[in-house]
Amino acid sequence: MRELTKWPRTDANLILITEILLMSAFLKMNAIDSVLQAREFGHYIQAGAFPVSSHIAFLYTGYSSEFLEFGERACWWFHIIGILAFMNYLPYSKHFHILLAFPNTYYSNLEKKGRLTDMENVNREVQLMLDPSVVLPEPSASMPTKFGAKDVTDLTWKQLMDAYSCTECGRCTSECPANQTGKMLSPRKIMMDTRDRLEEVGRGIDKQGKDFTDGKSMFDYVTEEELWACTSCNACVNACPVNIDPLSIIIDLRRFLVMEESKVPSELGGMFSRIENNGAPWQFAQADRAKWAETN
């Protein structure tokens, strides 16, 4: 919950209060409307039932029709102006998800969970190493020039849309085994950090143009301890109601650490060198691999 302090908490409270006020005005408007319709006052003709707000109509039966008409109009204007003002607030708020949830779900990754994205530049190198005679097409212009992601500018548009679609509901963090066992990792925080950094970069680009740089990166928001606490189990992806994929961002940040910075936890460092030397993560030479079958 440490990520739900300061602005995220204020934002959530602002949204809640605004929605309570707007919906109250709406219900009150319809309740008064039903009273005025029953009295056939002015232009309030019978126009159908109000299945919810008619239950509170009794609160307004003791007032004059002129006073109720003023109240009904006041609620109508409050609601419509409130909605239009609230729409302007959405892009600055986590509530932006009400606009992005549908497109984000439409573009969600339908591959089997656990299948990692291919790295075109690595794939190419491996093919050339395994068979130097292979003829590969020229590298595409879209081929990334670095491994993994250091900053939001290295993430895909879908990963950035994920960040803007997050409702901060915390289902992912509740399901995360790393979080449940007291580790630093919270997939919700990964999404919130991505959005915070994206907005910081966006403000910088607005001021200094597209070559903006401030010497910062995603690693000023997300620590290595958080990244390596992830077990890649996909529970967060499964739990998200709008198919957000925090794991793909974690994997891309880890790829940058491993392949660009050679930063790996010591346990993994040993495994990597054994794979390099023995072709397997275990401490046995390839020649000894079948020996287990010889012992009775």
Ligand code: SF4
């Ligand atoms: S994939 Fe990583 S972040 Fe997501 S639930 Fe599993 S351990 Fe947590």
Ligand code: SF4
């Ligand atoms: S479950 Fe999805 S929407 Fe909810 S906090 Fe996690 S990433 Fe955001």
